[in-house]
Amino acid sequence: MRRRWLKGERLITLLLLLPSVIAVAVFVYGFIGWTGYVSMSNWNQLLPDYTFVGLRNFFKLFAHPRFQIDLRNLAVFTALFLTGSLAIGFLLAVLLDRKVRGEGFFRTIYLYPMSLSFIVTGVVWRWLMNPGSPQMGSTGINLLLEKLGLGFLKSGWYTDPRVGIKAVAVAAIWQMSGYVMAMYLAGLRGIPEELREAARVDGASEWQVYRYVILPLLRPITLGAIIILGHISLKIYDLIVAMTGPGIGFSTDVPAYFMWETTFHANRFAQGAAIAVILLLMVSLLIVPYLIFSVRREAEV
Amino acid sequence: MWRKSYLVGLLVVVLFSWLSWGQAGYEYVVPAATTLEAIAQETLGDAAYAPAIMRATNAKSLADPAYLKIRTLDMAIPAGAKLWVPERAWAEAFVAFWDPNRPEDLFGGGKLVVGSWWTAGGEAEGLNALFEIYDEYYPDVQIVNATIAGGAGFVFRAVIKPRLIAGDPPDTFQLHAGLEVEGYSPETYLTPLDKLFEIMGWTEVLPKDLLDLLLYKGHFWGVPVNIHRANVLWYDKAIFEKYGLTPPENWDEFFAICEKLKAEGVVPFVMGNAGGWEAAHLFETILISTLGAEGYKGLWTGETPWSSEGVTEALEILKKILDYVNPDYAALSWDGAGEYLIAHKGAMMIMGDWTNGWFMAKGYEDYGWAPVPGTRGIFDALSDTFCLPKRAPNPINALGWLMVCGSKEGQIAFNTRKGSIPARTDLTAEEKAQFNAYLQSCMDDFARDAIVPSVIHGAAAIESWVTDFKDAVNLFLATKDVAGTQRALVEAAEAALAAMGQ
Numbered sequence: 001m002r003r004r005w006l007k008g009e010r011l012i013t014l015l016l017l018l019p020s021v022i023a024v025a026v027f028v029y030g031f032i033g034w035t036g037y038v039s040m041s042n043w044n045q046l047l048p049d050y051t052f053v054g055l056r057n058f059f060k061l062f063a064h065p066r067f068q069i070d071l072r073n074l075a076v077f078t079a080l081f082l083t084g085s086l087a088i089g090f091l092l093a094v095l096l097d098r099k100v101r102g103e104g105f106f107r108t109i110y111l112y113p114m115s116l117s118f119i120v121t122g123v124v125w126r127w128l129m130n131p132g133s134p135q136m137g138s139t140g141i142n143l144l145l146e147k148l149g150l151g152f153l154k155s156g157w158y159t160d161p162r163v164g165i166k167a168v169a170v171a172a173i174w175q176m177s178g179y180v181m182a183m184y185l186a187g188l189r190g191i192p193e194e195l196r197e198a199a200r201v202d203g204a205s206e207w208q209v210y211r212y213v214i215l216p217l218l219r220p221i222t223l224g225a226i227i228i229l230g231h232i233s234l235k236i237y238d239l240i241v242a243m244t245g246p247g248i249g250f251s252t253d254v255p256a257y258f259m260w261e262t263t264f265h266a267n268r269f270a271q272g273a274a275i276a277v278i279l280l281l282m283v284s285l286l287i288v289p290y291l292i293f294s295v296r297r298e299a300e301v
Numbered sequence: 302m303w304r305k306s307y308l309v310g311l312l313v314v315v316l317f318s319w320l321s322w323g324q325a326g327y328e329y330v331v332p333a334a335t336t337l338e339a340i341a342q343e344t345l346g347d348a349a350y351a352p353a354i355m356r357a358t359n360a361k362s363l364a365d366p367a368y369l370k371i372r373t374l375d376m377a378i379p380a381g382a383k384l385w386v387p388e389r390a391w392a393e394a395f396v397a398f399w400d401p402n403r404p405e406d407l408f409g410g411g412k413l414v415v416g417s418w419w420t421a422g423g424e425a426e427g428l429n430a431l432f433e434i435y436d437e438y439y440p441d442v443q444i445v446n447a448t449i450a451g452g453a454g455f456v457f458r459a460v461i462k463p464r465l466i467a468g469d470p471p472d473t474f475q476l477h478a479g480l481e482v483e484g485y486s487p488e489t490y491l492t493p494l495d496k497l498f499e500i501m502g503w504t505e506v507l508p509k510d511l512l513d514l515l516l517y518k519g520h521f522w523g524v525p526v527n528i529h530r531a532n533v534l535w536y537d538k539a540i541f542e543k544y545g546l547t548p549p550e551n552w553d554e555f556f557a558i559c560e561k562l563k564a565e566g567v568v569p570f571v572m573g574n575a576g577g578w579e580a581a582h583l584f585e586t587i588l589i590s591t592l593g594a595e596g597y598k599g600l601w602t603g604e605t606p607w608s609s610e611g612v613t614e615a616l617e618i619l620k621k622i623l624d625y626v627n628p629d630y631a632a633l634s635w636d637g638a639g640e641y642l643i644a645h646k647g648a649m650m651i652m653g654d655w656t657n658g659w660f661m662a663k664g665y666e667d668y669g670w671a672p673v674p675g676t677r678g679i680f681d682a683l684s685d686t687f688c689l690p691k692r693a694p695n696p697i698n699a700l701g702w703l704m705v706c707g708s709k710e711g712q713i714a715f716n717t718r719k720g721s722i723p724a725r726t727d728l729t730a731e732e733k734a735q736f737n738a739y740l741q742s743c744m745d746d747f748a749r750d751a752i753v754p755s756v757i758h759g760a761a762a763i764e765s766w767v768t769d770f771k772d773a774v775n776l777f778l779a780t781k782d783v784a785g786t787q788r789a790l791v792e793a794a795e796a797a798l799a800a801m802g803q
Contacts, residue, residue: 022435044765044800046462064443064776065789066772131629135568135646161779245577248631249779251771264459267484 039273089180120243130156164251353392360409379418416474427719470690479760548671575735590675658720683758766797
């Protein structure tokens with residue numbers, strides 16, 4: 001009687017879950033804990049040194065000029081990437097929702113960039129945004145501008161420290177706005193026509209219909225998109241590697257890239273771990289409220 | 302006379318048969334039943350060499366069943382058995398490095414995993430030439446070419462470190478000569494090669510400056526295969542002839558040329574910085590010009606303060622150069638920048654002498670070279686070495702590899718293809734003639750000049766310092782803040798010297 005709860009289906013369920021529970025416990029949470037431990041150690045050469053130094057690595061990091069630039073870059077990138085992707089994605093979704101002819105065709109075109117990896121996107125946009133020079137001639141966007149007679153608009157793009165990370169954000173927006181469009185399109189299709197009709201009957205203009213009816217109804221989708229894009233943005237690394245590298249004066253550097261370099265080139269394993277912990281905290285600031293929100297909602301249902 | 306040439310001819314035939322028959326040594330048919338130790342005593346003069354004969358014979362027997370398979374060291378050797386007695390140096394090295402707790406190393410065969418970042422063009426050809434030579438000597442061993450692409454080993458080094466910590470290293474891997482070895486914690490992860498240097502006589506044939514560079518904590522950790530020079534100014538002869546210019550000897554001349562060419566619409570000076578290290582490479586050569594050989598060397602030992610006048614001056618020069626560079630330098634790697642010269646659109650560039658090999662591969666012949674302004678008589682050197690990790694899975698196979706790397710034969714085959722000069726300085730005039738014009742002039746300079754270690758290529762400083770140095774220069778490209786950058790350099794030096802003093 002006593003061990004009844006371990007009998008039958010419960011036992012099988014438990015056994016079936018156990019391998020993945022153990023794997024996740026070790027390979028996800030175990031390694032997170034390990035990284036946290038290393039970030040407070042003195043491991044700053046190849047040979048591990050686990051002397052506890054408290055938060056020294058973190059203080060050093062925040063005083064590091066390169067890390068300060070990285071955080072600023074990350075903030076600019078995230079802001080541009082989120083607003084850009086959401087705005088363009090929403091616009092495309094609204095346009096496609098107009099039951100245009102060839103909707104399937106356009107939908108596919110807009111969605112395609114998402115199927116590429118950031119590495120491919122990075123390489124392509126590196127070429128497109130190649131600054132060129134008067135002597136060797138222009139390529140990509142600058143060549144296009146030249147041909148259109150808009151030569152004064154030519155720019156150094158990602159090689160210009162004043163543009164830097166913003167150029168990378170353009171590439172990221174190009175890649176992910178189609179995905180946001182797909183999410184919004186699904187959301188729009190889920191809104192019954194009657195609601196819009198009712199608003200129109202009440203005398204709302206088309207703008208007001210979107211502002212006061214559609215957008216509030218799409219809020220869960222916006223939230224989901226922000227979560228997904230936000231964590232991609234905070235962890236961005238591959239796009240930087242393929243497209244620009246850290247750039248002149250670290251104008252396109254991000255914490256993830258710095259983490260790689262400081263760990264495996266400067267042998268500052270503890271400092272690298274500290275950057276990883278900071279990235280994790282930033283992502284969890286974004287994700288945890290969402291998780292709490294959705295768990296609570298599930299409980300209500 | 303006739304008799305003499307006959308003897309020489311015989312000697313050549315014997316030598317040649319050694320080479321073509323694999324590992325240097327000779328065949329030995331046992332006259333009467335005996336033991337390995339007795340044979341070792343008789344042929345090599347010491348019973349202690351028995352394991353070396355066992356290994357060499359077993360390696361042979363893998364390809365040729367006529368050789369005896371020796372199962373154990375104390376196995377009775379029957380009369381008429383065919384054995385292979387290795388050359389004395391090899392036997393000595395084997396006994397010095399063989400761990401008696403690893404009897405599996407007495408049987409030959411297996412793999413040789415060689416880690417390097419030589420994947421492209423001449424460097425890959427050079428590596429293959431070394432493989433071919435190794436294959437001739439040790440046909441029983443299967444070579445695994447474990448390369449990872451990425452300039453200056455940028456990616457390779459990041460991959461090899463976790464493998465070392467995890468105890469899963471390749472059998473041997475590429476490493477810059479100098480303080481870069483500190484980044485691998487060699488006392489824990491690498492085997493000191495002092496004994497091998499002694500047995501092979503390399504301390505006699507390698508230049509003293511290089512030997513000093515190779516010593517870390519009193520030991521040799523890598524066998525050098527080549528020397529590259531970092532402080533070379535390359536220029537397009539067509540442009541120089543058109544405007545009646547001569548290569549600049551100092552920075553004033555350099556900037557006069559820049560001014561003139563800029564007015565003509567030519568890019569006076571080209572560089573790339575896509576890899577993030579190229580500008581720091583340039584800055585390193587400027588430091589040499591303003592501080593001189595001793596002053597520059599002192600920067601890395603704490604004898605020259607980083608707050609000194611020469612460093613300020615070097616930063617000012619770098620700042621001024623930025624007024625004359627190609628506008629797209631942030632998007633180009635050094636070879637991309639070289640395209641300006643090939644197209645006769647850019648006049649000068651400063652880069653290491655691997656540029657020479659790349660120009661040749663591009664079929665571009667209209668280039669000239671000179672030392673970086675103000676560095677005549679100084680040779681900013683870097684060298685690639687191969688090391689022996691402590692936990693190498695096939696250490697004896699790796700030992701053979703290191704011997705090929707250190708041999709004249711290996712160095713000539715490798716360097717003529719890679720476009721660098723041999724680390725050994727005992728080449729005959731005929732052997733030197735196998736190298737191209739640039740490399741011959743480079744060999745002469747190397748023998749004559751003061752040699753200083755390159756920092757950005759791992760020779761002069763520990764890796765964390767190199768990273769800070771590189772980052773400071775990279776930031777300078779955007780800020781152009783001389784005082785602030787010099788302060789950052791001073792701080793980096795203080796931190797690094799403190800860490801090295803530990």
